[in-house]
Amino acid sequence: MKFTDGYWMTRKGYQLFSPFEIHDVRIGTNSITVYATHRHLENRGNTLNEPLMTMEFSSPMPDVIKAKFYHHKGQFRKGPNSFDLHVTGNASVTIDNNEEFVSLASGNTVVKITKRNPVKITYTHKGKHLTGSGTRSTAYVKGDDGVHHFREQLSLGVGETVYGLGERFTPFVKNGQVVDMWNEDGGTASEQAYKNVPFYVTNRGYGVFVNHPELVSFEVGSEIVSKAQFSVQGESLEYFLIGGDTLKDVLSNYTSLTGKPALPPAWSYGLWLTTSFTTNYDEATVTSFVEGMAERDLPLAVFHFDCFWMKEYEWCNFEWDERVFPDPVGMLQRLKAKGLHICVWINPYIAQRSALFDEGMENGYLLKRADGSVWQWDLWQYGMGIVDFTNPAACEWFKSKLGALLDMGVDSFKTDFGERIPTDVVYFDGSDPQPMHNYYTHLYNKVVFELLEEKRGKGEAALFARSATAGGQQFPVHWGGDCEATYESMSESLRGGLSLGLSGFGYWSHDIGGFEQSSPPDLYKRWVQFGLLSSHSRLHGSTSYRVPWLYDEEAVDVLRFFTKLKLSLMPYLFGKSVESSSIGIPLMRAMILEFGDDPTCDYVDRQYMLGDSLLVAPIFNPEGEATYYLPQGTWTHFLSGEQVQGGSWRKETYDYFSLPLFARENSLIAVGNEDSRPDYEYADGATLHLFALQDGAVATADIPSAQGDPRLSVQASRRGNTITVTSEGTADSGWQLLLRGISSVASVDNGLATAHEQGTLVSSVVGTASIIIRL
Incomplete structure (x- = not known):
């Protein structure tokens, strides 16, 4: 103002x-x-x-x-x-x-x-x-x-330069902007934001x-x-x-x-597939998608049912539409037997036609007007009221409805909305409706997250939340809201995620392929690359399905390639997630967070660091041209093995099976022996990729279990032409070391060195070990 x-x-x-x-x-x-x-x-x-x-x-x-x-x-x-x-x-x-x-x-x-x-x-x-x-x-x-x-x-x-202030889709650097902290449902193409956080950082x-x-x-x-x-x-x-x-x-x-970001469960890092918003679906349709993914060797971890799992005009009644899902319990059992976790869409609004409206009205569970009547309007749902989360009884009532779904087999909730909160209302505890406009979403997500922890146990709770404010990072995961199927929207989504990360949020996702409209095959494949190299990955749309075979056969191959790549990177990604939750830094990091001394990174917003060791530069055009910046140092392309010196901008062309994905020098990145699921024993049979270890440098890798507990810690240090590797912990089936960019070694103590297409492989390493490698 x-x-x-x-x-x-x-x-x-x-x-x-x-x-x-x-x-x-x-x-x-x-x-x-x-x-x-x-x-x-x-x-x-x-x-x-x-x-x-x-x-x-x-x-x-x-x-x-x-x-x-x-x-x-x-x-x-x-x-x-x-x-x-x-x-x-x-x-x-x-x-x-x-x-x-x-x-x-x-x-x-x-x-x-x-x-x-x-x-x-x-x-x-x-x-x-x-x-x-x-x-x-x-x-x-x-x-x-x-x-x-x-x-x-x-x-x-x-x-x-100034950054943060929540998930903002406007220019990444906030200098010159007017930014009001007021949660609104404005999509990703406006100055409005779903997640307003009155916190900023500067370079x-x-x-x-x-x-x-x-x-x-x-x-x-x-x-x-x-x-x-x-x-x-x-x-x-x-x-x-x-x-x-x-x-x-x-x-x-x-x-x-x-508040620190909670650590999401390992299964949530796998690929999510949804029914999309207005598309028609029943168990046969859902099963066809799930089986279609399995037949094409596309690992799927979560299936999400969007709004129309409930009857139209009755959102939310938290009851399966019996016309479409006559046997919801049996259906969920059949889906979970395929190894899937289940998520369902909810919001805190109770439509007048919902059987819960009268119950909520009679018990004082809904927000009221000054005259004591229930606050209602027709925007979004006819005659809807809003749950009053300042009322402890209303919180328990809301939990009980969701708890019944958890008992059926649901594992997670997409906590949509929470932004359209009126200010002409009276709260149960007398709260001021002005600050409650933004704070409401904090109470909403907290109630649902705490229920998941109560019913599933700590470490198993995961939301897919749209709205938030300061402190909301404690209830992950958050996604970017309604984006369009355009390269411009893909880029603005990334800006929003990077801004949110600099606002204290650890984990973030977005709708692969764009939510509004339908993307052409080219955009879908490029967004798949970006989406599977994000914290969390979800295929979702509005009026059309997002299964890859509806685009073209190459889209199937691209989705398979990057899904398996992400799953194989889970030892690294989950290890960095444990770090993110304990320290309070994002998994997807703006370049300035890792390279604060490099002034070129002050304005870089079309690439990011995934953890501290991997640089990702999504491609935002149909020509496949990538323009990106590599800071000083030796960088190794994770897929091709090409080594290049940083300190400059680069412009290259990539096919759909690659993009700028570079490992930082002095990095030790753990790659798992599994690429079909996100939750496995990460340390067992892992290969630790050592990238361009410089003289006098030390590289470390901490590999947790799928529950987040310490499992294996490995350290590599170099003095001249000698690399010393030490490890602590357990790995039942052993692990091995891959020296990237080094074609041969002179000798290895306590190990066996063999040639590998990407360097030298040192194997026969189990549990606690000390290895001396002479180059």
């Missing part, structure tokens, strides 16, 4: 009160409180009839500074007033209070407030300037209409989290071009400045504050 008219003037209807002069400083045990006047006090009389700004600084954890500014502290606000934070209390800090300034240091991150006017607030990490504000930046904005705001403007340095190496669930308006270099501005309505503003040595550290600190 803009409050200024150019650089000098204030817009009509507003008055800005900014801290100018420090009047007093109070030192607490682990905090400082600063009182600032809005102008110079020439005499005692100036203290009358004047507002005073209160600024509190503290730290909930090392390297995280909490800033809270007040005008009238006693204003009553209904909840939720903040997000659910996982760190309470204050961390140990160091406070310096002298004639020049007062400062608070937490870890290596420091906030300093000058005592000489004009007031300056400066944030640093290890002495490096991060950002700052103060006079003419921090402001209480008084509206002539009685609607008041608080605003902060944090400085942006020369060349500083200077810090993050800012605005702890307000309500509408937060960001002006990222769009009102004042050298400032990242955010504002909220009301009498106070709270935000956290998050520091760290790297952007990974910043994300780790942020997710420690708001």
